[in-house]
Amino acid sequence: MKYMMTALVCGLLALALIGCHHSGSSSPASSVPAASSRLADTASSSIRIQLTRVEQQLTAVDGQVLVEYGYDRPIVSISGNATAQNAIQADLDATIQTQLVHYAKEKLFSLAHEAYQQNDLTQLPLSSQLNLSIQRTDEAVISIRTDQITSDGGPHVSDYRSAKNYRTDTGQQLTFAMLGDRFRDAATELVTQQADQHADRLFEDYRANIQRAVLDGTERAELLNGSATEAAPTFYLTNDSIVFFSRECELQTYAEGTLEFPILYDDFEDALDRRYLPSSSNTPLAAGDQETVSADAADSSQTAFQAQDFLVRSGKITGDGWTLSLPKEWAGKVYVEQDSDLTAFYENGCYSEMGGGWLFSLETFSDESYVDRPDYELLSINGGVSYVAIYPTDVQFEGASSQNAQRYSAFSSQVEGVLRTFALSS
Numbered sequence: 345m346k347y348m349m350t351a352l353v354c355g356l357l358a359l360a361l362i363g364c365h366h367s368g369s370s371s372p373a374s375s376v377p378a379a380s381s382r383l384a385d386t387a388s389s390s391i392r393i394q395l396t397r398v399e400q401q402l403t404a405v406d407g408q409v410l411v412e413y414g415y416d417r418p419i420v421s422i423s424g425n426a427t428a429q430n431a432i433q434a435d436l437d438a439t440i441q442t443q444l445v446h447y448a449k450e451k452l453f454s455l456a457h458e459a460y461q462q463n464d465l466t467q468l469p470l471s472s473q474l475n476l477s478i479q480r481t482d483e484a485v486i487s488i489r490t491d492q493i494t495s496d497g498g499p500h501v502s503d504y505r506s507a508k509n510y511r512t513d514t515g516q517q518l519t520f521a522m523l524g525d526r527f528r529d530a531a532t533e534l535v536t537q538q539a540d541q542h543a544d545r546l547f548e549d550y551r552a553n554i555q556r557a558v559l560d561g562t563e564r565a566e567l568l569n570g571s572a573t574e575a576a577p578t579f580y581l582t583n584d585s586i587v588f589f590s591r592e593c594e595l596q597t598y599a600e601g602t603l604e605f606p607i608l609y610d611d612f613e614d615a616l617d618r619r620y621l622p623s624s625s626n627t628p629l630a631a632g633d634q635e636t637v638s639a640d641a642a643d644s645s646q647t648a649f650q651a652q653d654f655l656v657r658s659g660k661i662t663g664d665g666w667t668l669s670l671p672k673e674w675a676g677k678v679y680v681e682q683d684s685d686l687t688a689f690y691e692n693g694c695y696s697e698m699g700g701g702w703l704f705s706l707e708t709f710s711d712e713s714y715v716d717r718p719d720y721e722l723l724s725i726n727g728g729v730s731y732v733a734i735y736p737t738d739v740q741f742e743g744a745s746s747q748n749a750q751r752y753s754a755f756s757s758q759v760e761g762v763l764r765t766f767a768l769s770s
Contacts, residue, residue: 393488482623587607685709
């Protein structure tokens with residue numbers, strides 16, 4: 345059920361996945377781009393990044409799907425600067441090939457084919473999805489968050505978060521040294537301060553390993569975990585902050601998911617080179633601001649959906665017998681409808697603009713009627729009550745502004761992590 349949820353984020357209902365037959369080696373199916381693509385909001389029309397969804401399958405000789413993998417294919421356009429444009433495009437293309445495609449065709453396919461030969465089909469197909477979320481695009485910085493959601497047959501689905509941060513003028517990957525001579529030290533101190541506020545959610549030795557959440561990709565990973573490869577960045581830049589993050593099981597348990605530490609630009613004071621501040625014209629809406637379509641501005645044949653008054657805050661939300669932990673990014677931007685047996689979550693921009701934006705619902709059932717829902721996930725059964733996540737089966741941002749569509753896509757990629765925080769309550 346989770347695989348359908350991932351595909352729907354980018355409007356992939358029209359994809360036709362065609363399997364290629366093989367017996368012992370991988371052979372990708374033909375890929376079909378999504379009918380609709382996404383475009384980054386930018387401060388300048390000269391900088392554009394378009395994302396098109398691609399989905400592929402690897403199958404066995406009898407047509408059994410062994411592996412599914414998908415990714416957001418970026419097309420970078422920087423008017424008047426082909427050097428930077430080509431450098432960024434080449435790096436993103438290489439990331440998709442090395443981080444996802446090679447992994448799916450080699451590691452995942454090998455695991456899936458072994459299970460297939462043993463007639464163990466319970467975990468198939470294995471899956472890996474590389475989701476790109478554009479965080480900032482202006483004349484100084486292009487920043488893209490990446491999440492690789494993988495189900496490899498193990499006990500848990502993993503989310504490996506990273507980021508691609510570039511100088512717009514040169515296409516070089518941003519390093520802490522570029523951001524400022526004292527930037528690494530300042531970032532480490534600020535992240536530690538935030539981590540201290542959530543010490544009850546972290547491992548006891550989190551302070552000794554805080555550097556694992558402050559990486560720019562230039563470090564050698566053997567300094568962190570004994571590996572001989574480079575460590576991937578653990579930060580991305582938005583229009584109001586630099587967000588650092590701790591990947592699953594780094595400073596915290598798997599149940600906590602990926603933890604983020606957003607730090608406002610002003611908090612860095614003179615440790616941050618001011619050239620990398622976002623332009624004022626690229627400032628996002630404040631948490632309390634809402635985008636609505638007025639009745640006068642809307643087509644007379646359409647209903648103008650107004651922003652609702654139940655907007656979530658970060659922290660926990662409680663239903664009838666359950667709790668969920670919500671990301672900080674959702675505060676003021678996710679609208680909730682809640683009654684005794686159903687809680688529905690919406691990205692408020694899309695909901696306000698065109699009545700869409702449904703992320704998921706959490707419902708309780710006293711019978712098994714939930715199996716009739718087209719896409720669901722059973723979270724728990726307790727005392728005869730089933731707790732079930734219900735997912736959308738159609739595109740939820742069609743007709744929305746690109747900004748709201750981008751936000752919906754970003755929030756949708758976090759749904760799986762949110763549901764991992766599900767807990768029963770008395």
